Amino acid sequence: MTQSAAQPLTIAYSPCPNDTFVFDAWAHGRVPGAPAPAVTFADIDITNGMAERGESDVLKVSYAVLPWVLDDYALLPCGGALGRGCGPLVLTREPGAAKDLAGKTVAVPSERSTAYLLFRLWAAAEVPGGVGEIRVLPFHEIMPAVRDGLVDAGLVIHEARFTYQNYGLHSLADMGEHWELTTGLPIPLGAIIAKRSLGAERLRELADAIRTSVRMAWDDPAASRPYVLEHAQEMDPRVADQHIGLYVNEFTADLGEDGYAAVRGLLTRAAAEGLVPPLGPDALEFA
Structure with missing residues (x-):
């Protein structure tokens, strides 16, 4: 994967331990062939707004914002936060x-x-x-x-x-x-999205880079620890570990059938209540 030095790939995610754990290897150039991303840290309310304004190539956002941004962004099948027993x-x-x-x-x-x-x-x-x-x-x-x-x-x-x-x-x-x-579905919380204008091949490459970054973090958790604690806002390291253990799971590596069912279920139910715009039939399809 190549990326113009004049136009670095931009990515925005939170300083929370699950995000820094997931993206550590990629952000620090340890994922072979992946572009060096220009990282912005921002609270989820900020990244949701950035997505609506098209301000970054790749973003961590709330699943709830997808109905407003999927014309311009594609949902990547990895890197996000879903799970059980982890709700607000x-x-x-x-x-x-x-x-x-x-x-x-x-x-x-x-x-x-x-x-x-x-x-x-x-x-x-x-x-x-x-x-x-x-x-x-x-x-x-x-x-x-x-x-x-x-x-x-x-x-x-x-x-x-x-x-x-x-x-x-x-x-x-x-x-x-x-x-x-x-x-009966897992809880969909945070999604990773990327601009459709990057093209289908680039989107697949980005998904591969994120999956590799996740697996590298699992294989060597100590490697990500400095990055996690640097941005954890004085969080107790034990709490940071609990945070990662709860929010980084099999759905982070791949949404899979249950993950996609959870996302569709949430947004379909919300649309039926008039809380979000309805999704098109292919809105969640990836590249």
Whole structure:
């Protein structure tokens, strides 16, 4: 695979441990034949917006944003985050029930995030009368905002599953648990997309590079550790390891039949509720 030095391949993903673990080998030139990518680190709300504006060749985005970007971007069959037992949580200061959220203010990491889409599907079924104000905050600000009473509840993702007790918070509901119980499918969270204008051959090569990077990380986890911890925002190394163990799995290497079924299931269900535009029949096809 070749890439013009004048036009380096641009990629944007989060500084979270699962992303830095997955992309370490590629970002540091250890994947044979892969171009050296120009990396931008950004929170998921930022990368979702970048995708809608076409600002990078390759991006980690929320699956929920796909209906707005698949005309220009292709979903790559690897590198993303799906799984079981890894869904977003709704946190509150005091123990409670779903009905307690009626009319309340809830902080979310992005209005186009998969977490928020799962939350909306859950709330439609479980919160009579619906919630009140939705406030978008960077995900690392959500737990402090709930703790400090700035919002009534917060929708959290990633390592917050392991650390919310440190803030004295309680898990009101698990969006992933609700999704798995009602569908039997894994939870689709983060997707890797690439510009269709790169061409089918280049897209296949990029997918191969990402798969190789994932496998190299599994084969030698110690090699990625400096990169992971450098960008983990002072995260406890044990939490970083738990984060990687939860979000980097067989679906990261290849979506497979169950992975694609989960993505189609989420977006079809959301479209039926009027939450996202409907997908075309071939929208998820790769290269």
